[in-house]
Amino acid sequence: MEMTVVEKQKTIQVLNPISQKGLDYLGEDYQVSEDAQGAEGILVRSYNMHQFPLPENLKAIARAGAGVNNIPIEECTSKGIPVFNTPGANANAVKELVLTTLIASSRQLFDGIEWAKTLSPNNGPIPKQVESGKKQFVGKEIRGKTLGVIGLGAIGAKVANDALELGMNVVGFDPFVSVDMAWELSRSVRRVYDIETLYQDADYITLHVPLNDKTRTMLNKDAFQFMKSDVHILNFSRGELVHNSDLKEALEMENIGKYITDFPNEDVLTMKNAIPIPHLGASSQESEENCAIMATQQLKDYIETGSVKNSVNFPDVTLSPFRHMRITAFHNNVPNMLSQLTQIVSKFGINISEMMNRNKENVAYSVIDFESSVDSSIQEQIESEMMKVNGMISVRILG
Ligand SMILES: NC(=O)c1ccc[n+]([C@@H]2O[C@H](COP(=O)([O-])OP(=O)(O)OC[C@H]3O[C@@H](n4cnc5c(N)ncnc54)[C@H](O)[C@@H]3O)[C@@H](O)[C@H]2O)c1
Numbered sequence: 001m002e003m004t005v006v007e008k009q010k011t012i013q014v015l016n017p018i019s020q021k022g023l024d025y026l027g028e029d030y031q032v033s034e035d036a037q038g039a040e041g042i043l044v045r046s047y048n049m050h051q052f053p054l055p056e057n058l059k060a061i062a063r064a065g066a067g068v069n070n071i072p073i074e075e076c077t078s079k080g081i082p083v084f085n086t087p088g089a090n091a092n093a094v095k096e097l098v099l100t101t102l103i104a105s106s107r108q109l110f111d112g113i114e115w116a117k118t119l120s121p122n123n124g125p126i127p128k129q130v131e132s133g134k135k136q137f138v139g140k141e142i143r144g145k146t147l148g149v150i151g152l153g154a155i156g157a158k159v160a161n162d163a164l165e166l167g168m169n170v171v172g173f174d175p176f177v178s179v180d181m182a183w184e185l186s187r188s189v190r191r192v193y194d195i196e197t198l199y200q201d202a203d204y205i206t207l208h209v210p211l212n213d214k215t216r217t218m219l220n221k222d223a224f225q226f227m228k229s230d231v232h233i234l235n236f237s238r239g240e241l242v243h244n245s246d247l248k249e250a251l252e253m254e255n256i257g258k259y260i261t262d263f264p265n266e267d268v269l270t271m272k273n274a275i276p277i278p279h280l281g282a283s284s285q286e287s288e289e290n291c292a293i294m295a296t297q298q299l300k301d302y303i304e305t306g307s308v309k310n311s312v313n314f315p316d317v318t319l320s321p322f323r324h325m326r327i328t329a330f331h332n333n334v335p336n337m338l339s340q341l342t343q344i345v346s347k348f349g350i351n352i353s354e355m356m357n358r359n360k361e362n363v364a365y366s367v368i369d370f371e372s373s374v375d376s377s378i379q380e381q382i383e384s385e386m387m388k389v390n391g392m393i394s395v396r397i398l399g
């Protein structure tokens with residue numbers, strides 16, 4: 001009788017809806033579950049993972065999106081779990097919504113629509129009421145006005161370039177802009193090196209920075225005091241970048257004009273001249289598919305080969321498939337690690353076919369390919385010896 005050995009499927013836990021186009025990339029060796037039971041990978045969008053107990057067997061987390069402030073990065077690093085994101089995959093979707101709302105708020109479209117919905121035939125013919133009431137909603141064209149873009153990454157650079165095409169003057173601020181993004185950016189964007197100049201010059205300000213300890217509440221009363229009193233501020237990055245009570249006061253006192261945000265909270269909903277949008281920046285079919293495909297591929301590639309692409313806490317390493325066995329080790333970025341690891345391998349009389357080491361800030365990732373396979377008891381011994389090396393965080397044996 002012929003026996004079929006059924007390989008156990010790997011489990012990927014999904015914490016938010018992930019486009020099926022992305023999940024299809026996992027193939028039949030994987031099962032997708034909302035349950036943490038045995039999960040080796042997690043796919044997540046905006047779910048807040050800070051109080052979330054990480055599954056015991058977890059190998060990696062992939063964020064289908066850009067911002068990773070909902071993930072406990074430090075905890076993941078200390079446990080040797082890479083966190084991936086999908087840079088640029090939703091940038092076009094966000095850019096389109098930023099430009100849409102920039103024009104719509106400038107033309108008082110949101111207020112106008114709300115007013116139109118309140119009209120009643122009891123007060124006379126609707127067309128007559130429209131024509132007599134529309135004068136309250138005379139807006140401004142954006143052509144010839146100045147847009148200040150804070151953060152010139154994947155989204156900010158796209159917004160800046162397209163705003164120029166719409167006839168705006170664009171001022172950009174980003175002290176850490178990457179070389180790739182600097183190449184993307186039109187030379188007509190005027191870069192400034194002090195943010196106050198941007199605040200002073202801009203008729204519209206759009207925020208495209210990550211939320212971190214340096215950017216939290218960066219828009220506060222000290223910032224608002226430099227701005228034009230009719231400035232429109234667009235926040236499609238994160239709510240916490242803006243100081244709530246300072247914002248409320250600035251809007252009440254008409255020190256700023258309007259606040260358009262993709263991140264409404266209890267306070268924002270009651271603020272004068274605030275326009276709440278229910279986090280729709282990345283909610284296009286194309287963007288959801290792009291993010292899901294990129295996140296799934298990166299997660300699967302890491303689980304199966306140890307390759308690292310677009311991780312926020314691991315160094316990038318592109319690896320070709322291995323023939324027999326591969327060891328990946330994640331450790332502190334200290335001297336002599338690779339030689340300690342090769343010594344352990346050679347003690348077991350194993351030939352090494354390839355090895356490499358990459359670092360990122362204070363951590364590093366070493367990969368060693370074996371020229372032959374070894375049985376599971378030797379694998380266990382190698383893993384346990386490597387885990388004893390000073391500075392070692394995690395070890396995986398693949399194959
Ligand atoms: N509304 C949405 O649905 C949505 C979608 C995607 C991204 N986002 C948010 O937008 C943010 C930006 O996304 P992205 O794809 O452009 O990311 P990105 O990493 O490509 O760009 C961020 C840019 O901000 C710059 N920066 C960092 N700190 C800064 C500071 N203090 N001052 C000025 N610039 C600074 C960086 O140098 C980088 O160029 C994300 O972190 C996320 O929070 C929101």
Ligand SMILES: O=C(O)CC[C@@H](O)C(=O)O
Nearest residue numbers: 045046065066067282283
């Ligand atoms: O998943 C989403 O809908 C939003 C994602 C967005 O906030 C991001 O940071 O990429």
